[in-house]
Amino acid sequence: MRKGIFVQLLIVTIGMIFWNLGNIAYCWQYERYVSELSRQPMLLYSRSYDKLTLLKEELNQYSYVSFVSIEADTLVARNLIDTYKLDQAENILNNYTLPSVMTIYFFGENFAKANQEELYEIINKKYEINNVIYNDEEALHIKAQLNDFKFIYEAIYLIYGILFFIILLMMRIYYERRQDRFWEIYQLSGGKAGGRGKRYLWYSFLLLLFPAFFMAGLYYAALHFGYLSYHIKYLHFCIQAAVVIFTSLFARLFLGRKF
Amino acid sequence: MLKLENFTINLESRHLFSINDLVVGSGEMVNIAGNNSTGKTLLLKSIHGEYSKYLGSITIKENNPIFSRKKRDTLMLEITPHILHTESVWKNLVLPLSRITPRIRQKLTELCEIANLNDKISRKSENLSYSEQKYLELIRAAIQLPKLILIDDLDNFFDELHQNKALGILEYAKNSGTCVIVTSKKKMEGFDKNYRLYGMKMVEI
Numbered sequence: 001m002r003k004g005i006f007v008q009l010l011i012v013t014i015g016m017i018f019w020n021l022g023n024i025a026y027c028w029q030y031e032r033y034v035s036e037l038s039r040q041p042m043l044l045y046s047r048s049y050d051k052l053t054l055l056k057e058e059l060n061q062y063s064y065v066s067f068v069s070i071e072a073d074t075l076v077a078r079n080l081i082d083t084y085k086l087d088q089a090e091n092i093l094n095n096y097t098l099p100s101v102m103t104i105y106f107f108g109e110n111f112a113k114a115n116q117e118e119l120y121e122i123i124n125k126k127y128e129i130n131n132v133i134y135n136d137e138e139a140l141h142i143k144a145q146l147n148d149f150k151f152i153y154e155a156i157y158l159i160y161g162i163l164f165f166i167i168l169l170m171m172r173i174y175y176e177r178r179q180d181r182f183w184e185i186y187q188l189s190g191g192k193a194g195g196r197g198k199r200y201l202w203y204s205f206l207l208l209l210f211p212a213f214f215m216a217g218l219y220y221a222a223l224h225f226g227y228l229s230y231h232i233k234y235l236h237f238c239i240q241a242a243v244v245i246f247t248s249l250f251a252r253l254f255l256g257r258k259f
Numbered sequence: 260m261l262k263l264e265n266f267t268i269n270l271e272s273r274h275l276f277s278i279n280d281l282v283v284g285s286g287e288m289v290n291i292a293g294n295n296s297t298g299k300t301l302l303l304k305s306i307h308g309e310y311s312k313y314l315g316s317i318t319i320k321e322n323n324p325i326f327s328r329k330k331r332d333t334l335m336l337e338i339t340p341h342i343l344h345t346e347s348v349w350k351n352l353v354l355p356l357s358r359i360t361p362r363i364r365q366k367l368t369e370l371c372e373i374a375n376l377n378d379k380i381s382r383k384s385e386n387l388s389y390s391e392q393k394y395l396e397l398i399r400a401a402i403q404l405p406k407l408i409l410i411d412d413l414d415n416f417f418d419e420l421h422q423n424k425a426l427g428i429l430e431y432a433k434n435s436g437t438c439v440i441v442t443s444k445k446k447m448e449g450f451d452k453n454y455r456l457y458g459m460k461m462v463e464i
Contacts, residue, residue: 181343188341189396190334190403191355 004175005203011171013211015164016240020215020232022160026153027230033146037108038066040139044102044123045131052102055127062119064110071101099131111139165243168207172251176200180258196258204248208241215240260285260438261306261407266315268298268305275301276459278315283452285406288429288439290413290447292464293456299442300338302456303409306440307335319407332406338415340392344385348376351384352399363402366431370398373427390416397425401432407440408432414443422447 046052049072056068071079116136123129183196215237222228263281267274275298283289293299304310306317308324319327327333342351352367353359371377374394379387387395393416400408408429417425426449429439446453446464455464 185341185343186354188335188337189351189355189399190331190405192331192357193329 008171008175008207009210012207013214016211016215023232023236024230034108037139037142038105040135042104042134044129045099046129047099049100051127052100064107064115066107067105069103161243165247168247169250172247173254176255208244260320262318264316268301268313274459276456278461283438285436285438286433287451288433289452290441290443290450291454292443292445297456300411303335303411307333307409334400334405335409336396338412340396342384342392342395347381348384349380351395367402370428373424390421397428401428404432404435404437407438410441413441
């Protein structure tokens with residue numbers, strides 16, 4: 001009997017390890033897409049530095065804006081001279097007024113099409129800045145890839161969850177049925193009524209708590225020692241726990257008369 | 260302890276037997292003898308609450324048999340021994356016990372001594388002979404001290420020498436107030452009362 005519960009604990013724990021590894025792999029790939037999106041900045045050119053400063057203050061209030069920087073015209077000229085070694089042209093450049101440049105970085109996934117339109121509205125109409133460069137085609141392409149990836153991941157997550165549920169259900173029914181003879185003799189020899197039910201409940205708790213504590217320990221240790229930088233959502237752990245609980249309930253229903 | 264009143268068993272419209280009145284007190288050992296197909300097993304099953312298609316009434320300390328069975332007040336040893344063959348003799352002995360006190364451990368050792376099982380205590384039960392398996396069942400029932408122990412066809416397993424040993428084991432339960440009812444083919448020594456199912460009636464012999 002003890003061997004049976006150890007095998008079950010092992011299978012549940014291994015199943016959960018693979019499930020969590022899948023989730024971590026998803027987080028890793030997801031962050032790659034998001035950082036790729038965040039690397040697509042929006043550039044604004046304006047001759048009015050003050051206008052850009054006002055716009056920066058307003059933009060800092062939007063949740064999808066990650067970071068805003070302004071390069072003043074003098075700084076732009078200095079950068080040009082330094083980058084292209086135009087020391088001799090310094091006097092010529094000083095005779096011209098260069099525009100200041102604002103660079104806006106976004107939180108990739110939060111920056112939706114609607115936000116983009118809202119932002120254009122503010123920039124163009126409120127602040128009357130028309131020199132805007134943003135490669136939204138590339139951003140849209142990455143977003144489409146991200147959406148496909150999320151869809152595939154959710155489908156795999158669902159299939160894995162269902163398979164995990166079925167495997168656990170079969171496993172519990174199999175191991176309980178293997179105990180039929182034991183419990184029959186236990187009852188006939190004078191064992192307490194409800195003994196099997198109590199043991200089943202205890203094993204259900206073990207199957208829920210042991211892998212949960214093991215996984216939590218592993219996860220927080222990996223976070224603490226810096227082996228992992230991704231935060232798995234609590235919902236994911238709740239789903240795993242729910243699968244184990246429902247497995248125990250369904251198996252109990254299948255085995256109803258034996259208790 | 261056990262009371263049967265106007266008890267009748269009819270099996271498929273065939274009248275098996277009737278018992279007008281039977282009272283078995285605490286700590287009494289009773290043997291009910293009878294030939295094959297006289298209804299001995301059905302009588303035990305009725306007392307144990309497994310068979311209910313009888314007429315009349317059975318009460319065990321004012322409770323009905325089904326209630327007593329659920330409370331584990333009655334234990335029945337059927338003809339086939341019920342043991343876990345792949346487990347040790349000790350594991351089988353303590354199977355229904357929720358805890359094993361030093362007193363119970365001591366008593367189990369004493370009862371195993373009577374049955375010559377002490378040197379086989381850690382062996383697997385599949386290596387026991389049929390009568391040793393029955394001893395194991397008897398010890399396991401006796402150690403629990405239920406209100407009633409019912410044993411079907413006791414003489415099937417033991418010759419006269421071993422029968423005395425078996426009664427020695429049951430003596431422990433009897434002395435603690437357990438009532439023991441045994442069925443067999445013939446009258447047996449060592450019982451407080453012997454009855455026989457004969458001519459559809461039960462008579463004391």
